[in-house]
Amino acid sequence: MSSSGTAPAYRRLTVDQRRTQLIGAALGLFAHNPPEDVSLDDVAATAGVSRPLVYRYFPGGKQQLYEAALRSAADELEDCFAEAQTGPLTRRLARALDRYLAFVDEHDAGFMALLQGGSVVQTSRTHAIVDEVRRTAADQILFHLGFQPEGPEGDADEQGGEGEHSKRAAGKEGQRAGPRLRMTVSTWITVVEAASLIWLDEDKQPPLGELRDWLLDHFVALLMASATRDAETAGIVRRALDLEERDGPVGELARRMLPVVTDKGHLL
Amino acid sequence: MSSSGTAPAYRRLTVDQRRTQLIGAALGLFAHNPPEDVSLDDVAATAGVSRPLVYRYFPGGKQQLYEAALRSAADELEDCFAEAQTGPLTRRLARALDRYLAFVDEHDAGFMALLQGGSVVQTSRTHAIVDEVRRTAADQILFHLGFQPEGPEGDADEQGGEGEHSKRAAGKEGQRAGPRLRMTVSTWITVVEAASLIWLDEDKQPPLGELRDWLLDHFVALLMASATRDAETAGIVRRALDLEERDGPVGELARRMLPVVTDKGHLL
Numbered sequence: 001m002s003s004s005g006t007a008p009a010y011r012r013l014t015v016d017q018r019r020t021q022l023i024g025a026a027l028g029l030f031a032h033n034p035p036e037d038v039s040l041d042d043v044a045a046t047a048g049v050s051r052p053l054v055y056r057y058f059p060g061g062k063q064q065l066y067e068a069a070l071r072s073a074a075d076e077l078e079d080c081f082a083e084a085q086t087g088p089l090t091r092r093l094a095r096a097l098d099r100y101l102a103f104v105d106e107h108d109a110g111f112m113a114l115l116q117g118g119s120v121v122q123t124s125r126t127h128a129i130v131d132e133v134r135r136t137a138a139d140q141i142l143f144h145l146g147f148q149p150e151g152p153e154g155d156a157d158e159q160g161g162e163g164e165h166s167k168r169a170a171g172k173e174g175q176r177a178g179p180r181l182r183m184t185v186s187t188w189i190t191v192v193e194a195a196s197l198i199w200l201d202e203d204k205q206p207p208l209g210e211l212r213d214w215l216l217d218h219f220v221a222l223l224m225a226s227a228t229r230d231a232e233t234a235g236i237v238r239r240a241l242d243l244e245e246r247d248g249p250v251g252e253l254a255r256r257m258l259p260v261v262t263d264k265g266h267l268l
Numbered sequence: 269m270s271s272s273g274t275a276p277a278y279r280r281l282t283v284d285q286r287r288t289q290l291i292g293a294a295l296g297l298f299a300h301n302p303p304e305d306v307s308l309d310d311v312a313a314t315a316g317v318s319r320p321l322v323y324r325y326f327p328g329g330k331q332q333l334y335e336a337a338l339r340s341a342a343d344e345l346e347d348c349f350a351e352a353q354t355g356p357l358t359r360r361l362a363r364a365l366d367r368y369l370a371f372v373d374e375h376d377a378g379f380m381a382l383l384q385g386g387s388v389v390q391t392s393r394t395h396a397i398v399d400e401v402r403r404t405a406a407d408q409i410l411f412h413l414g415f416q417p418e419g420p421e422g423d424a425d426e427q428g429g430e431g432e433h434s435k436r437a438a439g440k441e442g443q444r445a446g447p448r449l450r451m452t453v454s455t456w457i458t459v460v461e462a463a464s465l466i467w468l469d470e471d472k473q474p475p476l477g478e479l480r481d482w483l484l485d486h487f488v489a490l491l492m493a494s495a496t497r498d499a500e501t502a503g504i505v506r507r508a509l510d511l512e513e514r515d516g517p518v519g520e521l522a523r524r525m526l527p528v529v530t531d532k533g534h535l536l
Contacts, residue, residue, distance in 0.1 A: 221489035
């Protein structure tokens with residue numbers, strides 16, 4: 001990462017650079033090892049610094065370093081869902097999923113330890129960070145469905161001066177999604193998490209592209225099912241379908257569905 | 269619970285009865301209060317016994333009592349999914365869901381504390397119990413889809429002498445479900461959990477019957493979506509659809525779907 005290849009970087013980093021370097025080292029270790037197997041000595045060795053230096057930056061020790069690394073990972077994860085509001089919804093979602101799943105692939109053991117719970121470093125603060133990532137993902141999806149995001153973070157952003165220019169503040173005449181639609185979106189985010197954990201547990205099978213397509217199918221299926229019981233969701237779905245392409249995920253799903261329901265006319 | 273209404277039950281209970289009574293008192297308290305707010309004094313007072321007596325039965329104190337209460341709740345929860353193998357699959361699942369959701373309704377705070385994590389009494393053992401409930405639920409659903417259950421518990425039951433009479437051992441020619449189908453079922457169980465937590469968080473709205481129907485819709489939608497990519501799932505779905513009734517959940521879902529997709533012929 002340093003611009004000079006040979007000289008030791010020990011003394012030349014600013015406070016912020018050093019902090020970033022230590023968090024990066026911790027994140028790499030926490031990504032691939034259960035938290036209980038990572039020591040401050042490991043972090044110091046990975047960063048090429050002394051243990052006291054790590055403590056100077058993180059007096060709270062491993063717990064503080066874990067939370068800082070988690071905060072950094074959460075920021076990265078939240079960025080996965082930022083996507084331009086153009087084109088078919090499923091194309092946008094496919095790109096967001098590709099980024100999310102690449103993150104899961106890269107931080108495998110850490111992702112698993114975090115979401116499966118029972119780890120020594122988990123506290124109400126770490127749970128709050130994970131919940132914030134989920135809420136941000138839900139906000140982003142609802143935003144692409146034409147709604148103003150939920151949650152205090154969105155309001156804070158608006159008050160913080162970003163105003164109508166904020167990516168999170170815009171929405172269709174300021175309206176908020178109803179409970180059915182919010183529950184559908186939150187549920188799908190849970191599906192993505194659960195499928196990611198199962199994928200890691202099954203030695204990263206099937207290939208990521210297949211997993212992404214399967215999750216997209218499930219998004220469409222869950223949204224369609226909710227649309228049959230909720231007028232608001234039905235309106236959103238009908239508008240979204242107008243943007244979908246014949247050769248896109250929805251068209252392909254619909255055509256693949258036909259042979260499954262052949263001869264099942266007794267249900268209609 | 270006692271057969272005599274007035275006389276104190278203190279001295280007349282057997283060891284097993286006393287143990288059951290204490291677990292029942294603990295379960296009632298843990299159901300409606302976060303674990304950190306429940307003390308052994310509360311349990312003793314609720315059971316009408318002394319604190320030392322509670323310690324005599326549970327020398328490990330609150331942690332041991334919590335795990336015993338959780339074990340008891342897990343047994344009850346696993347029973348929710350036991351269902352006769354007759355009639356349309358969605359009717360069987362509806363009955364299992366009714367029982368599961370009644371459990372969630374009854375143990376609201378305890379259910380939330382357990383699944384949301386971050387509680388002081390959670391350990392790898394409590395996580396293992398929760399995972400076992402999930403695995404049992406998945407086994408039961410796969411069993412209704414015609415498959416032999418996964419997991420070591422199923423094998424242990426068979427070796428334990430129940431053999432081919434065991435509810436969990438039977439299966440279509442002993443075959444096991446493929447990874448896609450297992451992932452679909454596990455994913456849906458996560459959907460049920462997530463929706464239950466959201467339902468509790470939203471002050472138990474919508475009414476339980478609506479939540480059950482919505483979860484059934486999602487089961488059908490997830491299974492149909494998976495069927496379009498997996499021959500095994502497609503075969504299962506086609507056989508299951510033969511048993512479904514026109515006025516059942518699948519028929520109703522299909523008919524409610526029609527207006528949503530009207531005029532979307534560009535996708536076919």
